[in-house]
Amino acid sequence: MKRYNPTEIEPKWQKFWDDNATYVADLNSDKKKYYAMSMFNYPSGAGIHIGHAMNYTISDVMARFKRQQGYESYHPVGWDAFGLPAENFAIKSGISPQESMKKIIPGYHKQYKAMGWSNDWSKEIATHDPQYYKWTQWIFAEMFKAGLAYQDSRMQWWCDKDKTVLSNEQVIDGKCWRHDSSDDPLVAKREIKQWFFKITDYAEELLEATDALDWTDTVKLAQKNWIGKSQGAEIDFVVEDSGQKIRVFTTRPDTLFGATFLVMAPEHPVLAKLTTHDQKQAVDTYVTESTKKSELERMENKEKTGVFTGSYAINPATNKKVPIWVADYVLYGYGTGAIMAVPAHDERDEEFAKKFDLPVVQVVGDDDCMKGSGKFDGLDVNKAREDIVSWLESESVGESKTTFKIRDWSVSRQRYWGAPIPIINCPTDGAVLVPNEDLPVVLPELDDFAPSGDGRSALARADDWLKVKCPKCGGDAERETDTLDTYICSSWYFLRYLDPTNDEKIFDSNIANKWQPVDFYNGGDHATAHMIYARFVTRFLHKKGLIDNPEPFKRFLFNGKVTAADGQMFSKSKGNGVDPLEIINSGYGADSLRTYLMFAAPLDLWVRWDEQGVPGTYRFLNRVWTLVQEYDEASEGEKSDAMLRTVHWAIKKATADIDDQKYNTAIAAMMELTNDLYKIKVKDNYGDRANWKFALESLVALVAPFAPHMSEELWQQLGHDTSVHRDSWPQWDDTYLASDTMTIAVQVNGKLRAEIQVSADASDDDIKSQALAQDNVVKFVGDNEPLKVIYVPKKLVNVVAK
RNA sequence: GCGCAGGUGGUGGAAUUGGUAGACACGAGAGACUUAAAAUCUCUUGGCCGAAUAGGCCGUGCGGGUUCAAGUCCCGCCCCGCGCACCA
Numbered sequence: 001m002k003r004y005n006p007t008e009i010e011p012k013w014q015k016f017w018d019d020n021a022t023y024v025a026d027l028n029s030d031k032k033k034y035y036a037m038s039m040f041n042y043p044s045g046a047g048i049h050i051g052h053a054m055n056y057t058i059s060d061v062m063a064r065f066k067r068q069q070g071y072e073s074y075h076p077v078g079w080d081a082f083g084l085p086a087e088n089f090a091i092k093s094g095i096s097p098q099e100s101m102k103k104i105i106p107g108y109h110k111q112y113k114a115m116g117w118s119n120d121w122s123k124e125i126a127t128h129d130p131q132y133y134k135w136t137q138w139i140f141a142e143m144f145k146a147g148l149a150y151q152d153s154r155m156q157w158w159c160d161k162d163k164t165v166l167s168n169e170q171v172i173d174g175k176c177w178r179h180d181s182s183d184d185p186l187v188a189k190r191e192i193k194q195w196f197f198k199i200t201d202y203a204e205e206l207l208e209a210t211d212a213l214d215w216t217d218t219v220k221l222a223q224k225n226w227i228g229k230s231q232g233a234e235i236d237f238v239v240e241d242s243g244q245k246i247r248v249f250t251t252r253p254d255t256l257f258g259a260t261f262l263v264m265a266p267e268h269p270v271l272a273k274l275t276t277h278d279q280k281q282a283v284d285t286y287v288t289e290s291t292k293k294s295e296l297e298r299m300e301n302k303e304k305t306g307v308f309t310g311s312y313a314i315n316p317a318t319n320k321k322v323p324i325w326v327a328d329y330v331l332y333g334y335g336t337g338a339i340m341a342v343p344a345h346d347e348r349d350e351e352f353a354k355k356f357d358l359p360v361v362q363v364v365g366d367d368d369c370m371k372g373s374g375k376f377d378g379l380d381v382n383k384a385r386e387d388i389v390s391w392l393e394s395e396s397v398g399e400s401k402t403t404f405k406i407r408d409w410s411v412s413r414q415r416y417w418g419a420p421i422p423i424i425n426c427p428t429d430g431a432v433l434v435p436n437e438d439l440p441v442v443l444p445e446l447d448d449f450a451p452s453g454d455g456r457s458a459l460a461r462a463d464d465w466l467k468v469k470c471p472k473c474g475g476d477a478e479r480e481t482d483t484l485d486t487y488i489c490s491s492w493y494f495l496r497y498l499d500p501t502n503d504e505k506i507f508d509s510n511i512a513n514k515w516q517p518v519d520f521y522n523g524g525d526h527a528t529a530h531m532i533y534a535r536f537v538t539r540f541l542h543k544k545g546l547i548d549n550p551e552p553f554k555r556f557l558f559n560g561k562v563t564a565a566d567g568q569m570f571s572k573s574k575g576n577g578v579d580p581l582e583i584i585n586s587g588y589g590a591d592s593l594r595t596y597l598m599f600a601a602p603l604d605l606w607v608r609w610d611e612q613g614v615p616g617t618y619r620f621l622n623r624v625w626t627l628v629q630e631y632d633e634a635s636e637g638e639k640s641d642a643m644l645r646t647v648h649w650a651i652k653k654a655t656a657d658i659d660d661q662k663y664n665t666a667i668a669a670m671m672e673l674t675n676d677l678y679k680i681k682v683k684d685n686y687g688d689r690a691n692w693k694f695a696l697e698s699l700v701a702l703v704a705p706f707a708p709h710m711s712e713e714l715w716q717q718l719g720h721d722t723s724v725h726r727d728s729w730p731q732w733d734d735t736y737l738a739s740d741t742m743t744i745a746v747q748v749n750g751k752l753r754a755e756i757q758v759s760a761d762a763s764d765d766d767i768k769s770q771a772l773a774q775d776n777v778v779k780f781v782g783d784n785e786p787l788k789v790i791y792v793p794k795k796l797v798n799v800v801a802k
Numbered sequence: 803g804c805g806c807a808g809g810u811g812g813u814g815g816a817a818u819u820g821g822u823a824g825a826c827a828c829g830a831g832a833g834a835c836u837u838a839a840a841a842u843c844u845c846u847u848g849g850c851c852g853a854a855u856a857g858g859c860c861g862u863g864c865g866g867g868u869u870c871a872a873g874u875c876c877c878g879c880c881c882c883g884c885g886c887a888c889c890a
C-alpha cells in the first residue's frame with residue numbers, strides 16, 4: 001500500500017497546475033467558491049491565501065515562493081491579489097493566478113536592497129510591468145484633470161528608515177506600517193511638498209454608502225470613525241485692536257455664550273501676528289517645543305499645557321473680551337485649528353480652564369435648556385443650536401459647517417519602486433501631465449537605489465530619465481521624482497484582473513460590469529486604509545462612467561490572524577514567529593497546514609499557534625488517503641448502501657458551511673464522514689464497488705479545497721483524468737437523508753428524562769402518549785395529571801408537571 | 803474615556819438562533835499490533851455519587867428576571883480581547 005507522502009505529492013501537482021493553469025481555472029463553472037479556495041496551489045497558500053494570515057511572514061514567504069516558481073519579483077499588489085478574492089477574479093476573468101501574477105509584478109527588490117534589507121531574495125533583479133503602471137498613471141492623470149490630484153506643501157509623516165513620507169493611515173501606533181517592531185523608531189513630521197488625492201470630496205458619499213454595505217458592523221464602524229463626520233458651525237472671533245479674525249470650528253454653537261477663551265494650535269499661521277511683545281518669548285518657546293514633540297508624545301501627555309498669547313478677542317455673542325491661548329491639545333489639522341473653549345460644557349476645556357484659572361460660565365441648565373444666553377434663554381439646546389447658527393449667519397459672523405476627520409490622501413512616495421507620477425515640472429508651465437500617449441512612464445534602470453538624500457527619491461539622480469522637454473512649451477523640464485503609493489495599485493487591481501490584457505483602456509466596462517462588484521472579499525488588516533482607498537478609486541471610476549456599481553466589494557470579511565502561543569503578534573524582533581515553510585518541509589505538507597488553519601477556528605477569529613494542530617489535520621488527511629488505498633486493493637463483494645446516508649449528510653453540511661464561510665465546521669463534517677466510513681469498511685470491506693466509489697469520490701472532492709494536492713492525487717487514483725478542481729463538487733440527494741424513524745427527546749419540566757424512537761409518520765398524540773409512558777417519565781411526573789404536554793415537532797416532548 | 807466583539811471541559815472550538823450543552827479536533831488514559839519504540843487501529847475522557855455504556859445531582863464569568871424550556875432573550879455587575887482615541 002502506498003503511503004501518504006506530501007513531500008512527493010505536492011511538488012508533482014504544483015507542476016501540473018502550473019503547466020495547465022488555464023485548464024484548472026474554468027470560467028464557465030458555477031462552482032466559484034470551490035474554485036476560489038482550491039485554485040491557489042502554492043504551498044504558501046497555507047499561510048496566506050486560505051484564511052488566517054501569518055502576518056509577519058507574508059513578504060518572506062511570498063518572495064521565496066515566487067523565486068521557487070521562477071518569478072523574479074513580487075509586489076504588494078501581488079500578495080493582495082493572490083488572496084482568496086484574487087483567485088476569484090482570476091477565475092472570473094478566465095486567467096490563472098499564475099497568469100495574473102505575471103501581469104502584475106512591478107519591481108520591489110531593488111528598493112529593499114537600497115534599504116539595506118538582508119533578505120537573500122533582495123539580490124534579485126526587479127522587473128516592472130509597464131502595462132499596470134500605465135493604467136495606474138492614467139488614474140492619476142484623470143484625477144489631476146478632475147481637480148482631484150493636487151500638490152501642496154504640508155507637514156507629513158516621515159519614516160526615517162524608508163526615507164519616505166507616509167499617509168496617516170500608514171502610521172500605526174506612531175510607527176511606520178512597514179517598521180512597527182519595538183526596535184523601530186517612531187515616525188516624525190516634516191514639511192514636504194507632495195501630491196494629494198482629494199478623497200475629502202468623497203467623504204460624504206463614502207460615509208453615506210457605508211450603511212448599505214453587507215460588511216460586519218465592526219468594519220463599517222471603523223470606516224465611519226475614520227471618515228469622522230461632525231456637524232457644527234464655524235464662527236469668527238475678532239481680535240481686539242488688530243481687527244484680525246480668528247475662525248473657530250465647534251459642534252456646539254449653542255454654547256457660544258459660554259465661550260470664555262480661545263485656544264489655537266501651535267502651528268496656526270496667525271498666531272505670531274497676534275502674540276503681544278510681552279508674551280512673544282513664552283509663545284515662541286512653547287511652539288518650538290510642541291512642534292518638536294511627536295504627535296504620539298503629545299497624545300501620551302494628557303496633562304494640558306499652553307501659553308497665553310497676550311491678545312484678546314471679542315465673543316460675538318456676549319461682546320466680552322476673551323483671552324487667546326495657544327495649546328497643543330488643539331490640532332491644527334482638524335477644523336480650523338482654533339477652538340472656542342467652553343469649559344462648562346467640554347471636559348478638555350474644563351481641564352484647561354482649571355489648570356490656568358480661566359473663567360467658567362454655565363449656559364445650559366440640567367434641564368437641557370439655555371440660560372445666560374440672552375434672547376436664546378429657555379430654548380431647548382437643539383433649537384438653540386439652529387437659532388444661534390441662523391443668527392450667526394444673519395450677522396455674517398459665522399456659518400453652519402460640516403467637518404470630516406479624514407484628510408486628503410497623500411500619494412507621493414520618495415521610493416524608487418512604484419509607478420512614477422506622470423508629471424513633468426516645467427519652469428514656465430508648472431506641473432504638466434505626461435500626455436496619455438507617452439504613458440507609461442517607466443522606471444529607469446539604476447545601480448544605486450538609495451534615496452537621494454535631499455528628500456527626493458533615487459530617481460533624482462537618473463539624469464537621462466529626469467531631463468525631458470515640457471509637453472506644453474517644449475522647453476527644458478524635469479520629471480516628477482516621486483512615485484505613487486502602492487496602495488493606489490491595490491485600489492483597482494480587482495478591476496484590471498477582469499481584463500488584464502487590454503491595451504486600449506484600463507478595462508472593458510462590459511466585462512467589468514458583468515463581474516463587479518466582488519461577491520466576497522477576504523482580507524486581513526484592511527478595515528480602514530485599503531478599504532477606503534479602494535472604495536474611493538472605484539467611485540471615481542464609476543463617476544467617469546467606466547463601471548456601474550460605485551462599490552467594489554459586496555461582502556468583506558476581515559479574517560483573524562495567527563499569533564504566537566502567548567497571544568503576541570509574530571514579529572521578527574521577538575523571534576517568536578512560525579515559518580510555514582518549516583512546517584511544510586518537515587513532512588506534514590502544505591495541505592495539512594492549510595487544513596489546520598481553516599479548522600482551528602472560524603475565519604474571523606484570531607488563533608494562537610498550536611504545535612499540535614498540524615499533526616492533527618495530517619492524521620485526518622492520512623485517514624482519507626488510507627481509505628482510498630484500501631478501496632483500491634479490495635475486491636468486489638457484498639452489496640451495501642450503509643455509507644450513503646452519511647455521505648449525503650456530509651455533502652449537504654459541508655456545502656452549506658463553505659457557503660457560509662464556516663470552514664471549521666465544514667471540515668469537522670468531513671472528519672465525521674471519514675470516521676463513519678472507517679466503521680463501515682470494517683463491516684463490508686469495500687464490497688459494494690459503486691457505492692464506495694461514490695462515497696470516496698465525494699469525500700475527496702469535499703476535502704479538495706483544503707487539501708488540493710492530496711485530493712488531486714487521490715482523484716486520479718480513483719480513475720479520473722481531469723482535475724478534481726474542475727466541476728467535481730458532489731451533489732447530495734435528500735432522499736438519503738430521510739429516515740423511517742426519529743429520535744425524540746423527552747423532558748419533564750425541561751429536564752431530559754428519556755429518549756424515544758418513533759416512526760417518522762407517527763402522529764403527535766401518539767408521540768406524546770409514548771413519551772408519557774416512559775418509566776423514567778412516570779417516575780418524575782408522579783401520580784398527578786401532567787399540566788401540559790408540549791411537542792416540538794421532530795425534536796422533543798416536554799411534560800409539564802407539578 | 804468612547805465604540806465593538808467575546809467569556810462554554812485540561813486546550814482550540816461546536817450547538818439548526820429559545821428546544822437533548824460540549825460536535826470535531828488536540829491533549830490525557832487504557833488496550834491491540836510490535837523484541838521495543840514510533841506510526842497505525844480500537845475504546846474511554848465536563849465534575850461529583852455509583853460496579854454500571856442503570857440512574858441521579860451539579861454545570862456555559864457572577865447576581866437577578868422572563869419562559870413549559872435560557873449558553874442563546876431582558877436587567878445589573880465582573881473579567882479578557884480588539885479598534886478608535888485631546889477630532890472641539
